[in-house]
Amino acid sequence: MTSSFLATPAPVQAAQGPLQTNAWLMIALPLLGAVVLLLAGRRANGWGHLLGCATVIGSFVYGLALFASVGSGPAHELALYSWIPVNALQVDFGLRIDPLSLVFMLLITGVGSLIHIYSIGYMAHDQQGRSGARNTERRRFFAYLNLFVAAMLILVMGNSFVMLYLGWEGVGLASYLLIGFWQQRPSAAGAATKAFVMNRIGDVGLALAIFLLFAQLGTTQYSEVFARAGELSPGVLLAIALLLLLGACGKSGQVPLQAWLPDAMEGPTPVSALIHAATMVTAGVYLIARANPLYTLSPGGQLAVAVVGAVTLLVGCLIGCAYDDIKKVLAYSTVSQIGYMMLAVGLGPAGYALGIMHLLTHGFFKAGLFLGAGSVMHGMNDEVDMRKFGGLRRYMPITFATFGLGYLALIGFPFLSGYYSKDAIIAAAFGQSGWQGWVFGGVAVLGAALTAFYMTRLMLMTFFGERRWESLRTAGGEKFHPHESPAVMTAPMIVLAIGSVAAGLFFTSGDRLVGFLTPALGELQEGHGALPHLVIQLLTVGFAALGVLAAWMFVGRKRVAVERPQRVSLPVRVARADLYGNAFNRAMVVRPTSWLTRGLVHVDRQGVDGAVNGVAALLGGGSRGLRRWQSGFVRSYALSMLTGGVLLVAAMLTVGAP
Numbered sequence: 001m002t003s004s005f006l007a008t009p010a011p012v013q014a015a016q017g018p019l020q021t022n023a024w025l026m027i028a029l030p031l032l033g034a035v036v037l038l039l040a041g042r043r044a045n046g047w048g049h050l051l052g053c054a055t056v057i058g059s060f061v062y063g064l065a066l067f068a069s070v071g072s073g074p075a076h077e078l079a080l081y082s083w084i085p086v087n088a089l090q091v092d093f094g095l096r097i098d099p100l101s102l103v104f105m106l107l108i109t110g111v112g113s114l115i116h117i118y119s120i121g122y123m124a125h126d127q128q129g130r131s132g133a134r135n136t137e138r139r140r141f142f143a144y145l146n147l148f149v150a151a152m153l154i155l156v157m158g159n160s161f162v163m164l165y166l167g168w169e170g171v172g173l174a175s176y177l178l179i180g181f182w183q184q185r186p187s188a189a190g191a192a193t194k195a196f197v198m199n200r201i202g203d204v205g206l207a208l209a210i211f212l213l214f215a216q217l218g219t220t221q222y223s224e225v226f227a228r229a230g231e232l233s234p235g236v237l238l239a240i241a242l243l244l245l246l247g248a249c250g251k252s253g254q255v256p257l258q259a260w261l262p263d264a265m266e267g268p269t270p271v272s273a274l275i276h277a278a279t280m281v282t283a284g285v286y287l288i289a290r291a292n293p294l295y296t297l298s299p300g301g302q303l304a305v306a307v308v309g310a311v312t313l314l315v316g317c318l319i320g321c322a323y324d325d326i327k328k329v330l331a332y333s334t335v336s337q338i339g340y341m342m343l344a345v346g347l348g349p350a351g352y353a354l355g356i357m358h359l360l361t362h363g364f365f366k367a368g369l370f371l372g373a374g375s376v377m378h379g380m381n382d383e384v385d386m387r388k389f390g391g392l393r394r395y396m397p398i399t400f401a402t403f404g405l406g407y408l409a410l411i412g413f414p415f416l417s418g419y420y421s422k423d424a425i426i427a428a429a430f431g432q433s434g435w436q437g438w439v440f441g442g443v444a445v446l447g448a449a450l451t452a453f454y455m456t457r458l459m460l461m462t463f464f465g466e467r468r469w470e471s472l473r474t475a476g477g478e479k480f481h482p483h484e485s486p487a488v489m490t491a492p493m494i495v496l497a498i499g500s501v502a503a504g505l506f507f508t509s510g511d512r513l514v515g516f517l518t519p520a521l522g523e524l525q526e527g528h529g530a531l532p533h534l535v536i537q538l539l540t541v542g543f544a545a546l547g548v549l550a551a552w553m554f555v556g557r558k559r560v561a562v563e564r565p566q567r568v569s570l571p572v573r574v575a576r577a578d579l580y581g582n583a584f585n586r587a588m589v590v591r592p593t594s595w596l597t598r599g600l601v602h603v604d605r606q607g608v609d610g611a612v613n614g615v616a617a618l619l620g621g622g623s624r625g626l627r628r629w630q631s632g633f634v635r636s637y638a639l640s641m642l643t644g645g646v647l648l649v650a651a652m653l654t655v656g657a658p
Contacts, residue, residue, distance in 0.1 A: 012074065012075045012076070012077055012096075012223045013074050013075070013076050013077070014076070014077060014078075015076045015077065015078035015095075015097065016076065017069065019062075019065055019066050019069045020066070020069065020070065020076050020078065020097060021078060023066060023078055023095055023097055023157070024078070024080060024095065025059075025062055026059045026062050026063055026066070026105060026109070026153055026157070027059075027150050027153045027154055027157065029055040029056070029058050029059045029062075030055045030056050030059055030146040030147070030149040030150040030153070031146070031147070031150035032055065033051055033052055033054075033055035033056075033142075033143070033146040034143045034144070034146035034147040034150060036051065037051060037052060037139050037140070037142060037143035037146065038140070038143045040139070042139075044139040045138065045139050047139075048138065048139025048140075048142055048143070049119070049120050049123070049138055049139065049142050051142070052116055052139070052142030052143065052145060052146050053113070053116040053117055053120065053142075055146055056109055056112050056113045056116050056145075056146065056149055057109075057113045057116075059109045059149070059153070060106070060109035060110050060112075060113050063102075063105045063106050063109050063110075064106070066097065066102070066105070067102050067105075067106060070097055070098075070102060072099050072515070072516045072517075072518070072519060073519070074098075074519065075096055075097065075098035075223070075519070075520070076096070076097040076098070077094055077095065077096050077097075077159050077223065078094055078095045078097070078159075079092040079093075079094040079159075080092070080093045080094060080095070081093050083162075084162070088218055089214065090219075091160060091162045091163075091220065091221075092159070092160070092221075093163070094158070094159040094160065094163065094221075095157045095158065095159055095163075096157065096158065096159035096222060096223075097157070098519065098520050099516050099517050099518075099519055099520045100156075100286075100289060100290060100356070100517060100520035100521065101156050101157050103356065103360060103513075103516075103517070104156040104282075104286060105153065105156060105157065107282075107359075107360055107363050108149060108152045108153060108156065108279055109149065109153070111274075111279075111363050111364070111367050111496070112145075112149045112152075112274065112279065114367070114371075114492035114495055114496060115145075115270050115273050115274050115367065115371070115492070116142070116145060116270075117488060117491070117492050118270055118273075118371050118374070118488070118489050118492040118493070119141065119142065119145065119268075119270040120488050121378075121485060121486045121488040121489040122268065122269060122270055122374055122378065122489060123138045123141055123268065123270070124138075137181075140181075141178075141181060141268070144174055144177045144178050144181065145178070145270070145274065147170070147173075147174045147177070148171065148174035148175065148178060148274060148279065148280075149279075150170070151167050151170030151171045151173070151174050152167065152171055152279045152280070152283070153167070154166055154167030154170060155167025155168055155170070155171060155283055155286070156286055159221060159222055159223070160220045160221040160222060161209075161210045161213060161220040161222070161225070162210065162220045164287070164290075165206060165207065165210060168203065168206065168247075168251065168283065169203065171251070171279070171280050171283060172196060172199045172200075172203070172251075175192075175195060175196075175199075175264070175275055175280055176192050176193075176195060176196040177192075178267050178268075178271040178274075178275070179191050179192040179195055179264045179266060179267040179271060179275075180192025180193070180266075180267070181267055181268060181271065182266070182267070182268070185266065187266050188266040188267065190263075190266075191260075191263040191264055191265075191266040191267070192266075192267075194259070194260045194263055195260040195261075195263070195264050198250060198257050198259065198260040198585075199250045199251060199257075199260070200250075201246075201250055201257060202246055202247045202248070202249055202250015202251055202257055203247060203250060204246075205242075205243040205244070205245070205246025205247045205249075205250070206243065206244065206246070206247030206287075208243050209239075209240050209243035209244045209247065212236065212239060212240055212243065213225055213240060216231075216232055216236055217231065217232070222290070225294075226293040226294075229293045229294055229297055230297065232294075232297075234298070237294060237297055237298040237301065238298050238300045238301055240294060240298075240301075241291075241294060241295055241298045241300070241301025241302075241304065241305075242301060242304060244287060244288065244291055244294075244301075245288070245301070245304055245305055245308065247284070247287060248283075248284030248285070248287050248288055248305075248342070249284065249308060250284075251280065251281070251283045251284045251287075252281045252282065252283065252284030252285060252338050252342065253281055253312075253334070253335050253338060254284065254308050254309070254312045254335075254338065254339065254342060255308060255311050255312045255315055255581075256581070256584065256585065258312060258315065258316070258335050258581060259578065259581045259582050259585055261276070261281065261331055261334065261335055262319075262328050262331040262332060262335070262578070264276075264331070265325070265327040265328055265331050269327070269370060269371070269373060269374030269377060270371070270374065272327060272330075272331070272370050272373075272374075273366075273367045273370035273371050273374070274367075276330070276331060276334040276366060276370060281334060281338050282338070282341075282359050282363070284338070284342070285338065285341045285342060285345060285355055285356070285359055286359075288305055288342070288345045288346075288355075289345050289352055289355060289356055289521060292345075292348075292349075292352050292521055292522065295345075295346075295348065296348055296349060296522075302346050302347070302348045303346070303436075304346070305342055305343075305345060305346030306342075306343050306346030306347060306436070306440060307346070308339075308342055308346070309339045309340065309341070309342030309343030309344070309345075309346050310339065310343050310439070310440055310443045310444070311339075312335060312336065312338070312339035312342065313335075313336040313337070313339030313340050313343065313443065313444070313447045314336075314339075314443055314446065314447060314450075315335065315336075315339075315579055315581075316332045316333065316334070316335030316336030316337075316338075316339055317332075317336045317446075317447050317450035317451055317454065318450065318575055318579065319332045319335075319575050319576075319578055319579060320332035320333050320335075320336065320450075320451075320454040321450060321453055321454045321457070321575060322572050322575035322576045323576070324385055324386050324387050324461075325384045325385065325386070326373050326376065326377075326384050326385075326386050326389075326458060326462065327370075327373055327384055328384075329386075329454060329455075329458050330366070330369055330370055330373055330458075332454075333366070333369075333410065333451065333454070333455065334366060336447060336450075336451065337358070337362050337366065337410075337422075339447070340355075340358055340422055340425050340444065340447070341355040341356075341358050341359050341362070341425075342355070343355075343425060343429060343440060343443075343444065344358060344425045344428065347428050347429065347432060347440075348525075349521075349522055349523065349524065349525040350428050350431060350432070350524070350525045350526065351425065351428045351429075352517075352521040352522070352524075353513065353514045353517045353518075353521050353524050354421070354424045354425050354428055354514075354524075355425070356513070356517060356521070357420075357421045357424065357504075357507050357508075357513050357514070358418075358421035358422055358424075358425055360421075360503065360507065360513070361409070361417035361418060361420070361421040361499075361500075361503045361504050361507070362418075362421070364406075364409070364417060364496050364499030364500045364503050365405075365406040365409035365410050365417060365418060365496070365499075365500035366406070366410070367496050368402055368403070368405070368406040368493055368496035368497050368499075368500055369403060369406040369407070369410065371489070371492060371493050371496065372399050372402055372403035372406060372493060373403075374489075375396065375399040375403075375484075375485040375489055375490070375493065376389070376392065376396065376399060376403075376462060378485050378489065379392075379395065379396055379399075379481075379482045379483045379484065379485060380392075380469065380480055380482055381478065381480060383469075383480070386458060386461040386462055387461065387468065387560055387561065387562050388468055388469050388472055388480075388562060389461060389462045389463075389468065389469060390461065390462070390464070390465045390466050390467050390468040390469065390560065391463070391464065391465060391466060391467040391468075392462055392463050392482055393463040393464065395482035395483060395484070396463075396482060396483070396484050396485070397484065398484055398485075398490045398493070398494070399484065399485065399490070399493065400463050401497070402490070402493040402494055402496070402497035403459075403463070403493075404459065404463075405497040405500050405501055406496070406497060406500050407455050407456075407458075407459055408500075409500040409501070409504075410451065410455055411448075411451055411452040411455050411456070411544050411547070411548070412448055412451075412452075412540060412541070412544050413544075414541065415504075415505065416500060416501055416504060417499070417500050417501065417502070417503040417504030417505075417507075418500075418504065419504060420504030420505060420507065420508045421504055421507070422448065423536075423537060423540050424508075425444060426441060426444040426445060426448065426536060426540050427533055427536045427537070428526075429441040429443075429444045430531050430536050431526065441531075441536070445539055445540055445543050446543070448540050448543050448544050448547070449543035449544060449546055449547040450547060451544070451547065452543075452544040452545070452546075452547030452548045452551070453547035453548070453550050453551045454551075456547065456548045456551035456552065456555075457551045457554070457555050460551060460552070460555045460556045461555060461560055464556070465556070465560060466559070466560075468560065468562055469482065472562070511524075
């Protein structure tokens, strides 16, 4: 890691022209759609999905116009109104339009639009509504999708850490609603709660980082924080970097807060595509990239990010090799690919832009893969067990072709998008000096081999081999009848497949994307590692080919058992237990927190409540005793006064006697 390079903060200008001054419309459109659909209720059942798609498409079109207007120039800021005017804390509800926010705006609304369109077909026959009738809850689903997109846009368009936190929490709320959309399923409700709680752990880190920034600099606005980052001491910088990393781990599903992300598969498949491809899980990568001036000044913070990314990509790959659930395999693939992105941005100036490039290409091929998995489920009575698939390429040719292109892009097949973005990260990792280059580069190459293995295994079990579904029946006693999905579902898949093929070449041609991001992320520094670039490319492709060959040897040449074997090897058992990630979280977080909570409750009940109740009992008992003296009879009061007078006179005479 190096801290000798510090990007000069890009100049900031006030928003100019009608497109820039009205950039808030990008957020307002999907937000308005969510409000209308939620307030309209069942009256929107017939047209709610159309409004939900129209608002996001409109936001995407506006983003294209804004992109053409601003380009790769200086950052533009738009202050809409004073949001928090409290003494020294002055926070505007403001937006920042620069190359980094622009690429995220287009990714969120572009891929989000395709997922919205796909959802029209996917949710057309949803019968999970509370009334049990079809389509009664589809408009609510689109309202939540709109809310999610609006929150993500606030997150990436905000001009301060407080604005980012607003969108951050909005995304957490929307993801909770979407993951638990089928709330009558205990597994879905539990997954939504788990995601919400684990994200709150990361959110504490982000909130503390914001508090620390304000305490040290008196501001949370990006332009001011980054311009004055040099005023922070190394210790404070490291603390801020680690706290921001904790927030990123929660939102992006990185170790040790990755356990919620695979469970989020309980939501409808379009939710999985939206959360795991282009939006929520990329928020952590965006946070690190946006705070790049802070990390560039903190070598320890950079190293921590890179280590977390390297560990996570291996964890995701290893667990993905053991699952038979097609959506969970893709979920752990997302864990590992976000790990690649975190590794890249943890390399500092040598990897900021590369991490964003992989984030963009991943948005295309991973969204396509999830939508392809949803198409397979659509044609297989919502079955997710790959052991019950096989030979589906003949029955779902469009799904097979689009899914296959996404698969090739993910494993880094030459000249597809993943080849350009992921291999560039591997080269940058090897380009680091000393042990870091060998360790991070070696882990990244091993991850490429494991990715090729589990994705080839998925392809072979799903689309090739014998038709294992012919002799099976669904839980309802129906036979499987595989069929291709309707055009409203396959059209978005085709568009994403085209992006999976062409996006990488488009971004790397003439260093188009790196040059575009330079004002926000600084110049890309190329490392000088021990291995030539050509050797690294051959090494990566060779290891990926070994992964494909190993999958063919283990799956392609053997008959797949429909039932899970009773005895499996220790590595497989460990991987299927998520490398004991859940057990670790229960032992290190859940149980200590429960014990602490029970202890505090006991202190509250026995200590605080006991003291309060004891004082109340003392006063009550005393008042009851005194009340007995109040009989209401005048003769009793006269007798008491006489007795008191006699006693008083006796005392005086006694004291006065010689």
